[in-house]
Amino acid sequence: xxxxxxxxxxxxxxxxxxxxxxxxxxxxxxxxxxxxxxxxxxxxxxxxxxxxxxxxxxxxxxxxxxxxxxxxxxxxxxxxxxxxxxxxxxxxxxxxxxxxxxxxxxxxxxxxxxxxxxxxxxxxxxxxxxxxxxxxxxxxxxxxxxxxxxxxxxxxxxxxxxxxxxxxxxxxxxxxxxxxxxxxxxxxxxxxxxxxxxxxxxxxxxxxxxxxxxxxxxxxxxxxx
Amino acid sequence: xxxxxxxxxxxxxxxxxxxxxxxxxxxxxxxxxxxxxxxxxxxxxxxxxxxxxxxxxxxxxxxxxxxxxxxxxxxxxxxxxxxxxxxxxxxxxxxxxxxxxxxxxxxxxxxxxxxxxxxxxxxxxxxxxxxxxxxxxxxxxxxxx
Numbered sequence: 001x002x003x004x005x006x007x008x009x010x011x012x013x014x015x016x017x018x019x020x021x022x023x024x025x026x027x028x029x030x031x032x033x034x035x036x037x038x039x040x041x042x043x044x045x046x047x048x049x050x051x052x053x054x055x056x057x058x059x060x061x062x063x064x065x066x067x068x069x070x071x072x073x074x075x076x077x078x079x080x081x082x083x084x085x086x087x088x089x090x091x092x093x094x095x096x097x098x099x100x101x102x103x104x105x106x107x108x109x110x111x112x113x114x115x116x117x118x119x120x121x122x123x124x125x126x127x128x129x130x131x132x133x134x135x136x137x138x139x140x141x142x143x144x145x146x147x148x149x150x151x152x153x154x155x156x157x158x159x160x161x162x163x164x165x166x167x168x169x170x171x172x173x174x175x176x177x178x179x180x181x182x183x184x185x186x187x188x189x190x191x192x193x194x195x196x197x198x199x200x201x202x203x204x205x206x207x208x209x210x211x212x213x214x215x216x217x218x219x220x221x222x223x224x225x
Numbered sequence: 226x227x228x229x230x231x232x233x234x235x236x237x238x239x240x241x242x243x244x245x246x247x248x249x250x251x252x253x254x255x256x257x258x259x260x261x262x263x264x265x266x267x268x269x270x271x272x273x274x275x276x277x278x279x280x281x282x283x284x285x286x287x288x289x290x291x292x293x294x295x296x297x298x299x300x301x302x303x304x305x306x307x308x309x310x311x312x313x314x315x316x317x318x319x320x321x322x323x324x325x326x327x328x329x330x331x332x333x334x335x336x337x338x339x340x341x342x343x344x345x346x347x348x349x350x351x352x353x354x355x356x357x358x359x360x361x362x363x364x365x366x367x368x369x370x
Contacts, residue, residue, distance in 0.1 A: 008308065
C-alpha cells in the first residue's frame, strides 16, 4: 500500500509542479511590442486630462493608482468598466485619476506616457491600454516601443507624445501628485476618495472591486450624505 | 499510537489545513490582498504567477485536497488510507517546491502559506504514512468500515 501511495504521490507532485511551471497564471515578460487591447470603455466620454466624465457631475471618484500595480489592474478590470457604464456615462459621477508612482521606474514612465497622452486629450485611452498590456513589476515592460505602439493605436502624435513625456509640464504634474499623495498619507494603491460638489475629498474603501461594491458609496455621495 | 489516534489526528490537521487554505482562498479574492502598499510590495506571493495553475488559485487546490482528505478519512478503507497518504506525500513535495518558489523565484514570504507548507503538510504526510504503514504491517488492526 505504501508503494501505491508513493506512486500516487509522485504523480500528484509531478503534475502540480509541472502545471505550476508551465501553466502558471500571468505574464512576467515585457510585452515586446506585441500590444493588444480596446479603449471602447472610455471612448466617446468627455475628458479633460485626468478627469473622465461630465466636469459638472455632483460626485467625483478620485482614484490613486500606480499603472504597474496588480491591485489597480484588478480594480480596472473588475469595477471600472461597470462604474463607467452605469455612473460616468450617465453623468452621475466623474472620475479623477491620480498617479502615485511608488513601485518603480516603470510606474513613472507609464504615468508620463498617460499624462502626455492627456495633453492630446486621450489620457484615459492610454491609461486603459497600459493596464491591458501591464507586465510584471519593474521588468522593464514600459518600453519605448510599447508606448509608440499604444500611441499609434489611439491616433496620437507620437513625436509630440515622446517630447511631452519628458517635458517640465508632465514632470511638474507628477511632482504635484506625489506631494499630494504624501500630504494625504497615501500608503498604497488603489486608494479611493470621494468628493461631493467639489468639497473636501474623503477616503472610501469598497469591499470588493465590483461595481456593486462601489454602488452604495456613490449612492450615499449622490444623496449628499 | 493507536489507529484511532492517528485517524483523529489526520482529521484535525486536515481541518486546520482547510481553515488555512480557506483563509488564503478568501484573501486571494479580496481587494485588501490586491492593494499594493509602499514598502510592502504587492502581496507578491498571493499575487504572483505562481499563485495559480491554469487559472485555479493554489489555495483552492489546497482547500480541495484537505476536503478530500477529510472525506477519505471518513470513508476509511485501505484504499482511502492509501489515497490519503498519496495526497499528503504529493502535497509534501509540492509544498517543498512552493517554499523554494517563495525563496528563490518570488523572493517574498507568505506567512500563512508557510504555516501550511512547513507545519501542516509535513505533519499530515507523517501521520498519513504512519497510519498506512501501521495498518498494512499489523494485520490485527482491521480498518473500520
